[in-house]
Amino acid sequence: MKVQPLFLKPVFKERIWGGTALQTEFDYDIPNNKTGECWAISAHPNGPSIIENGPYAGMALDELWRENPELFGNPKEEVFPLLTKILDANMDLSVQVHPEDSYAKEHESGELGKTECWYILDCKEGADMIFGHNAKTKEELIQQINLGNWNVLLGRVKIKPGDFFYVPSGTIHALCEGTLVLETQQSSDTTYRVYDYNRRDTEGKLRDLHLEKAIDVTTVPHHDSGVAPKVQKHENMTTTTFIESEFFSVYKWDIEGKVTLSFNDQYMLLSVIKGDGTLVHNGEKYSLNKGTHFIIPVGLGEFELDGDCELIVSHP
Numbered sequence: 001m002k003v004q005p006l007f008l009k010p011v012f013k014e015r016i017w018g019g020t021a022l023q024t025e026f027d028y029d030i031p032n033n034k035t036g037e038c039w040a041i042s043a044h045p046n047g048p049s050i051i052e053n054g055p056y057a058g059m060a061l062d063e064l065w066r067e068n069p070e071l072f073g074n075p076k077e078e079v080f081p082l083l084t085k086i087l088d089a090n091m092d093l094s095v096q097v098h099p100e101d102s103y104a105k106e107h108e109s110g111e112l113g114k115t116e117c118w119y120i121l122d123c124k125e126g127a128d129m130i131f132g133h134n135a136k137t138k139e140e141l142i143q144q145i146n147l148g149n150w151n152v153l154l155g156r157v158k159i160k161p162g163d164f165f166y167v168p169s170g171t172i173h174a175l176c177e178g179t180l181v182l183e184t185q186q187s188s189d190t191t192y193r194v195y196d197y198n199r200r201d202t203e204g205k206l207r208d209l210h211l212e213k214a215i216d217v218t219t220v221p222h223h224d225s226g227v228a229p230k231v232q233k234h235e236n237m238t239t240t241t242f243i244e245s246e247f248f249s250v251y252k253w254d255i256e257g258k259v260t261l262s263f264n265d266q267y268m269l270l271s272v273i274k275g276d277g278t279l280v281h282n283g284e285k286y287s288l289n290k291g292t293h294f295i296i297p298v299g300l301g302e303f304e305l306d307g308d309c310e311l312i313v314s315h316p
Contacts, residue, residue, distance in 0.1 A: 003071070004054040005279060005286060005303070006295040008061065011047035013037040016199060016207070019090025021180050025122070026086070026291035036088055040293040041269045043080030046189045049293075053286075071297040072267045079112070081316045082248055084269055084293065085183040086121070089175040094196040094207070095130055095154065098188070099217040100169040107213065108190045113169045115247045116185030119312055120163040121273060124178030131157045131165065132222035133172045141220055145211065150195055155222065164242045164250075166227050170219035182273060184250050184314045192217065235259070237305075251313045258306045268296040269314045277307015 010028065015036025022038050023030045039047040043062035051059045056068070065072060065080045072080075098114035099107070132155035135141035144153040154172065159165075159179070167173055172194060175181060192210035201207055230241045236257035242250045255277060272292045279286040279294075281303040286294075288309060296303070 001055050002282070003297055003299045003301075004284070005281060005300065006054070006056065006061075006064075006071075006297060007052045007286065008041055008049040008293045008295070009052050010293060011039040011042060011049060013039065013047065016201065017089060017091040017093050019088050021088040021090065021122075022086060025180060028291060034090075036090070038086040039083065040086060040271055041082070041084035041295065042187070044083055044187050044189055070299070073265060073298040075316075077316075080187055081112070082269060082314060083185050083187040084271055084312075084314065085185070086271075087175060087179075087181045087183055089177060089179040089181070092176045092197060093174045094191075094193045094199075095150070095172060095174045096191050096193050097172045097214050097218050098169045098191060099213070101186075103217055104188065104190055111190050112186045112188040114186050114188040114190055115169045115245070116167045116183055117243055117248070117250055118165045118167065118175075119182045119184075119242070119250075119252070119273075120159050120161050120165075120179065121182055122161050122180040123159055126158070127160075127176060127178055128156045128158050129165075129176050129179065130154050130172070130174040131167075132224060133218070133220075134222070136221050138215065138218075138220050141218060142215060145194065145215070148195075164227055164229065166225045166243050166245070168219070168223075168225055170217055171222070171225070172214075172218055182271060182312050184248055184269075184312070186247055248314050248316055253305075253311045253313055255305050255307055255309050255311070257308075258304060260302060260304050262300075262302040263296055263298075264301060265298060266315050267298050270294050270296065271312045273310050273312055275307060275309030277305060277309040280304040280306065 018036025048060040101113035104113040192214035238254040240252040
């Protein structure tokens with residue numbers, strides 16, 4: 001069967017902290033005005049993306065992964081390892097932490113752990129986020145949590161559009177109000193809430209916290225995993241390498257004109273975050289608009305990108 005790029009229909013998630021930026025910024029048809037997450041490239045059972053084009057149109061990505069592993073280089077992983085999201089933090093997210101693989105496998109029915117990273121698409125002026133903590137020991141962490149000394153315990157960093165943050169499992173963190181983020185993460189839906197501002201859900205109940213597990217998995221003391229982006233300029237294309245980790249590599253491509261590319265042995269996840277252009281493969285032309293998400297499968301061979309656009313690109 002002819003190999004083609006795989007374009008995906010996103011899945012949207014209502015969240016207590018969500019808003020309407022996914023509609024205003026990306027023209028998505030969101031379900032309501034509390035839409036917090038776009039699961040853009042997902043094979044997770046809680047929200048698999050659907051293939052929109054070609055011979056696999058209508059198939060869910062998790063089904064394609066199982067039934068056509070050759071498109072992904074016959075991988076050893078049982079499940080599609082990555083998940084690309086866009087998050088609209090219209091309000092502060094809960095202060096949270098994620099487990100690593102072995103803890104998640106034992107305590108969350110075989111789920112992957114969750115190391116993630118964020119590219120800040122937009123944020124209000126002077127925005128910040130919670131990143132890390134100031135406890136030097138587990139005992140101090142527990143004490144500060146029990147006392148509710150959040151201003152003492154939690155670390156904060158200023159953010160601006162274009163910033164990139166690597167968030168390993170075990171890192172206490174929270175996006176804050178007025179932030180729009182593209183997230184690349186392990187394919188996991190496990191979050192342990194540490195603090196949620198005493199918010200109540202739609203039924204008036206305080207949202208659950210997961211303090212025992214959160215304390216178990218939090219890295220103490222906090223290790224600041226800074227990134228040092230590397231920029232390479234090619235003809236009509238600038239590549240910024242943000243991170244190359246054991247879980248994923250993430251890049252930004254700035255396309256200014258026509259670029260010919262080929263990735264025969266590695267599938268790639270791509271999201272258009274700005275501008276528009278086209279992808280041409282075997283004489284077939286595909287439109288690339290802000291908010292388009294697609295996969296370049298193994299064996300696609302040479303293809304061409306043309307236009308004025310920016311993409312976030314990742315692979316395992």
